[in-house]
Amino acid sequence: MNYKFKIFLISTSRAILEDVKRFIPTEEGYFDVSLISSYNSLRKFAIQNPDLAIVAISNDSDEILLETAVELFGSQTVACVDYIKSYALTVKLIKLRVLSYFSMPEESTSFSDFLKGKVEDWKKKSDIEKLLTIRREQFNFSSFIGNSEKIRDVIALVKKAIEHRDLTVLITGETGTGKNLIARIIHQNTYSDIKPFVEINCASIPPTLLESELFGHEKGAFTDAKDRKMGLFEVASGGTIFLDEIGDLDFNLQGKILKVLEDKTFRRVGGVETLKFEGRIIAATNKNLEHLVAENKFRRDLYYRLMLLPIYLPPLRERGDDIFILAEYYMNKFNELYRKNLPKLKGISPEAKALLKRYPWPGNVRELKHAIERAVILSDGEYLTPDDFKFLFEKKPASLTQQIEEASSNIQITLPFESASLKNLERELIKSVLVRVSGNKSRASKILGISRPRLDRLIQKYRINNP
Ligand SMILES: Nc1ncnc2c1ncn2[C@@H]1O[C@H](COP(=O)(O)OP(=O)(O)OP(=O)(O)O)[C@@H](O)[C@H]1O
Ligand SMILES: [Mg+2]
Numbered sequence: 001m002n003y004k005f006k007i008f009l010i011s012t013s014r015a016i017l018e019d020v021k022r023f024i025p026t027e028e029g030y031f032d033v034s035l036i037s038s039y040n041s042l043r044k045f046a047i048q049n050p051d052l053a054i055v056a057i058s059n060d061s062d063e064i065l066l067e068t069a070v071e072l073f074g075s076q077t078v079a080c081v082d083y084i085k086s087y088a089l090t091v092k093l094i095k096l097r098v099l100s101y102f103s104m105p106e107e108s109t110s111f112s113d114f115l116k117g118k119v120e121d122w123k124k125k126s127d128i129e130k131l132l133t134i135r136r137e138q139f140n141f142s143s144f145i146g147n148s149e150k151i152r153d154v155i156a157l158v159k160k161a162i163e164h165r166d167l168t169v170l171i172t173g174e175t176g177t178g179k180n181l182i183a184r185i186i187h188q189n190t191y192s193d194i195k196p197f198v199e200i201n202c203a204s205i206p207p208t209l210l211e212s213e214l215f216g217h218e219k220g221a222f223t224d225a226k227d228r229k230m231g232l233f234e235v236a237s238g239g240t241i242f243l244d245e246i247g248d249l250d251f252n253l254q255g256k257i258l259k260v261l262e263d264k265t266f267r268r269v270g271g272v273e274t275l276k277f278e279g280r281i282i283a284a285t286n287k288n289l290e291h292l293v294a295e296n297k298f299r300r301d302l303y304y305r306l307m308l309l310p311i312y313l314p315p316l317r318e319r320g321d322d323i324f325i326l327a328e329y330y331m332n333k334f335n336e337l338y339r340k341n342l343p344k345l346k347g348i349s350p351e352a353k354a355l356l357k358r359y360p361w362p363g364n365v366r367e368l369k370h371a372i373e374r375a376v377i378l379s380d381g382e383y384l385t386p387d388d389f390k391f392l393f394e395k396k397p398a399s400l401t402q403q404i405e406e407a408s409s410n411i412q413i414t415l416p417f418e419s420a421s422l423k424n425l426e427r428e429l430i431k432s433v434l435v436r437v438s439g440n441k442s443r444a445s446k447i448l449g450i451s452r453p454r455l456d457r458l459i460q461k462y463r464i465n466n467p
Contacts (some may be wrong), residue, residue, distance in 0.1 A: 004032040005122050008045060010065050011056035012037055019104075020081055023112045025119060040381045043198060043235065044069055050077065052118055056104075058083040060441065060456070063092070070096050082112060144178065144185060145329050146322040150314045155312045158182060162189045168261055170246075170306040171284040173313030176366030179284040180244065182311065186282060187240040195239030195279075198232050200434045202243055207250035209451055215256070221270025233266055233277045240280045246306070247287030247298065257281075258302045293331065316361040316368060323356055323368065324348070330369050331384065334376040345376060348384045355386050359393075411436070427462040432454070 007024065009333050011017050017035045024033060034050075036042050042065055049194055055066040057080060069078050080093055093101045102111040146157070161169045169186060171179045180199075189195045205213060212221070216231030223430055232241060243249070249257065260266050262282060265274050292298035316323060335344045348356070361367055375388035413428045416467040428450065437443040445455040458464075 002287060005030050005052070005119055006050045007031060007033045008036055008042075008050040008053040008069075009033060009056070010036045010042060010053060010062075010069055011058065012061045012065065013056070013058050016056045016058050016083060020054060023108065023115060025116060029234045030119065030123075036065075039065060039068065040230075040235070042072070043232075049073065051122060052099075053078045054077075054081060056081045056083065057089060063089070064452075066092075067096070069100065075099065079114070088298075144181060145326050146319060147325060148320040148322045150319055151322060154182075154311060154313060157309070158186060159311055161186050161311070164309070165190045167309045168280070168306060169240065170289075170310045171282065172289070172310060173286065173312065174362075174364055175286050175312035176364035177286075177315060178365055179286070179313060180242075182313065183240075183242045183244075183282045183284060187242075187280075189344050190280065191239065196236050197240050197242065198236035199242040199244060200232055201245055202253075203245040203248035204446075206449065206451055207253055210250070211253055214272075215266050215268055217269035218271040221268070225270065228268070231266075231268060233260065234275065237277055237279050240282055241277075243281065243283045245285055245287075246283040247285035247289055247292055251297070251299065254299045254302050258305060261302070261305050316364040323361075324353060326365060326368055327353075327356055327372055330372040331376060334373050338376055343382065344385060345379065346382045349386070352384050352386050352389060355389055355392075358364070359389075415454075426458070428466065430458055430462065431464055434459075 008025075009017050011020070014035075014037060015035060019034070021033065024031060034045060036045055039061075044085055050073060053069045055062065055069050055078060057066060064076070066080060075097040076099055078096075078098045081096050082089060082101060082103050083264055085103055087299075090101075100113070100114055102108070104111070133331060144151075161167060169183075170214065171182050173179055183199075184197065187195075200210075200213065202210065211229065212225070212229065214231050214233055216229050216234055217225045219225060219228045243257070246257075257265065260277055264277050266277060267274055274389075289303050289306070293303050295299050316326075331345055331348065339345070363370075371392060372384075375384050375390065379385070379388045411429070411432045413425060413432060414423055414427065430444070433444045433447050434441075437447070439453055441452060441459075447450045448455065450458075
């Protein structure tokens with residue numbers, strides 16, 4: 001059979017995409033190169049797993065594409081070429097653990113050698129191995145670890161969801177309990193071939209933008225609508241749309257989602273045509289929807305509609321000995337990653353296990369995973385001991401939401417009376433927030449309640465130097 005080495009070249013700049021493309025060896029017949037220049041098309045392409053995704057970075061939007069590519073394909077499929085050479089970017093690349101990164105144009109020869117090496121390795125694989133990389137099953141049941149009674153109940157419900165592919169599923173549970181993982185598992189096991197899985201975080205986008213993101217818009221529907229745009233419901237048709245953090249959905253949009261749930265139809269913003277959504281909706285939240293209904297923040301009719309097949313993921317502290325199975329699973333994983341040339345860890349000492357059991361795990365499985373990772377890095381013995389977990393009981397840095405709350409409290413702006421205009425207030429407010437969040441624009445836009453692109457435009461308009 002004739003398989004091809006599938007490369008995704010990703011960057012918002014067309015010129016840079018062309019520049020990077022030059023480095024791909026030109027041997028006939030081996031390559032299938034897709035050029036991807038926006039977040040939406042990256043999401044759309046994501047259903048085809050690439051053998052290698054190369055993200056070329058020349059601005060902030062490219063960094064968002066980079067993070068998305070790592071999330072979609074896994075860090076070990078992503079390489080990066082860097083056209084801006086910033087220290088912050090290097091730190092990010094190290095944190096994301098991408099396969100390799102190259103500073104352009106200085107390291108173009110190494111980049112070219114890297115590509116040749118990847119292709120040579122790939123050629124040596126058998127057809128079956130090539131097929132496996134294309135159809136990697138990352139989200140099968142075996143990736144969901146746990147055997148406690150509560151988790152066995154969860155798995156029984158997940159199987160029901162897979163059987164009834166038309167049912168809407170609501171996944172609830174504290175942060176880090178595995179809601180995203182379960183959504184992926186349901187999707188992957190519902191369809192026998194590759195179908196789109198489209199994920200959107202309802203809390204991260206302001207309501208007006210979210211509406212056109214979900215349903216698309218017609219040309220001219222509002223000032224910025226220069227062309228017709230497909231919404232995520234259209235992109236996800238035939239597969240799954242995953243509405244994460246549905247508890248944060250704006251009241252007006254809740255009604256529109258209810259309509260899709262009820263008769264599977266919707267309209268683009270500014271459009272008259274009725275479109276059909278033929279796929280499954282999975283929703284998730286870590287909020288208590290019942291409480292939100294009681295406070296009139298969540299529509300009761302939507303709540304009932306979502307409650308047909310609710311899957312509640314219990315917190316880690318209620319999962320009995322699953323915590324040890326999970327801890328050992330992750331220990332072995334990080335053994336491979338961090339101890340390639342060192343003697344491998346053999347296990348977790350009984351004292352350390354007692355300590356893991358005692359700790360309340362507010363961040364659930366995610367927190368446990370990170371704690372094990374840290375302990376594997378710190379430890380130099382054969383077993384993980386209580387010493388390796390000391391940091392769990394030290395004062396922890398504040399969570400992101402806490403940081404945002406702290407950062408957003410008490411901002412004081414003083415303006416001279418003669419220049420007390422709204423414009424100046426806006427400029428000073430943006431400046432102060434940026435200083436508070438050390439120039440982190442994503443966080444600043446969240447605090448200011450505007451989108452990232454809008455913040456970028458205002459920064460340009462007021463010529464603000466980002467700290
Ligand atoms: N049962 C499990 N077995 C193995 N890994 C798990 C399990 N549950 C969660 N994880 C891992 O823990 C991390 C957090 O899971 P996930 O992102 O699905 O949580 P979440 O409930 O969506 O959290 P949040 O509410 O913060 O979005 C992921 O890395 C996931 O792979
Ligand atoms: Mg989640």
